[in-house]
Amino acid sequence: GAGVSQSPSNKVTEKGKDVELRCDPISGHTALYWYRQRLGQGLEFLIYFQGNSAPDKSGLPSDRFSAERTGESVSTLTIQRTQQEDSAVYLCASSLLPGDFSPLHFGNGTRLTVT
Amino acid sequence: QKEVEQNSGPLSVPEGAIASLNCTYSDRGSQSFFWYRQYSGKSPELIMFIYSNGDKEDGRFTAQLNKASQYVSLLIRDSQPSDSATYLCAVDQNFGNEKLTFGTGTRLTIIP
Numbered sequence: 001g002a003g004v005s006q007s008p009s010n011k012v013t014e015k016g017k018d019v020e021l022r023c024d025p026i027s028g029h030t031a032l033y034w035y036r037q038r039l040g041q042g043l044e045f046l047i048y049f050q051g052n053s054a055p056d057k058s059g060l061p062s063d064r065f066s067a068e069r070t071g072e073s074v075s076t077l078t079i080q081r082t083q084q085e086d087s088a089v090y091l092c093a094s095s096l097l098p099g100d101f102s103p104l105h106f107g108n109g110t111r112l113t114v115t
Numbered sequence: 116q117k118e119v120e121q122n123s124g125p126l127s128v129p130e131g132a133i134a135s136l137n138c139t140y141s142d143r144g145s146q147s148f149f150w151y152r153q154y155s156g157k158s159p160e161l162i163m164f165i166y167s168n169g170d171k172e173d174g175r176f177t178a179q180l181n182k183a184s185q186y187v188s189l190l191i192r193d194s195q196p197s198d199s200a201t202y203l204c205a206v207d208q209n210f211g212n213e214k215l216t217f218g219t220g221t222r223l224t225i226i227p
Contacts, residue, residue, distance in 0.1 A: 031213075040219070042220065043215070043217040048213055098211070099211040101211060101212060106159050106160070108157070108158055
């Protein structure tokens with residue numbers, strides 16, 4: 001079946017512009033997660049959704065970052081006024097249920113480059 | 116700040132040998148521990164998880180957890196060239212995987 005789909009796969013933007021990243025989780029997965037992977041670093045938790053609610057937004061680096069999920073399906077991560085330090089691969093994952101050990105299924109990521 | 120530490124490698128292991136990957140974590144209250152494999156240019160995929168002290172075996176993989184020492188390891192028996200990848204250790208404060216803290220990974224190369 002279809003896996004987690006992310007778009008765009010690559011995004012180059014100028015400093016100061018806004019970007020929107022999209023994630024389509026596996027159908028039926030109630031939990032959705034956003035992580036960031038900077039070059040040479042580990043994955044960094046940003047936010048997770050249980051249904052359409054985000055119980056934990058503590059990982060969002062600043063108020064320039066926001067995320068939403070609708071219809072217990074697609075999620076968008078928006079970065080306003082992008083900075084060069086925002087350059088990273090943004091990974092979305094989904095799992096059947098939150099708070100248990102059902103595996104996180106990751107998408108292929110969006111590689112964001114801020115020039 | 117909660118940290119997960121891994122030797123970045125590269126770790127080179129002959130085909131057929133046992134590969135041993137290690138991870139330490141700083142938050143003594145951590146409850147759940149995961150090993151993910153990430154092939155170059157690909158996304159991470161779960162290998163296994165462990166939450167009780169001791170060993171957990173799944174095929175050629177064995178995870179070992181020692182909470183007193185804040186140490187978790189992954190053993191890969193009968194290493195194959197297809198095992199060549201970066202292995203990520205991840206830790207959750209709670210019982211589950213809602214909010215993982217990842218290490219930077221250990222790059223493993225299996226030499227034919």
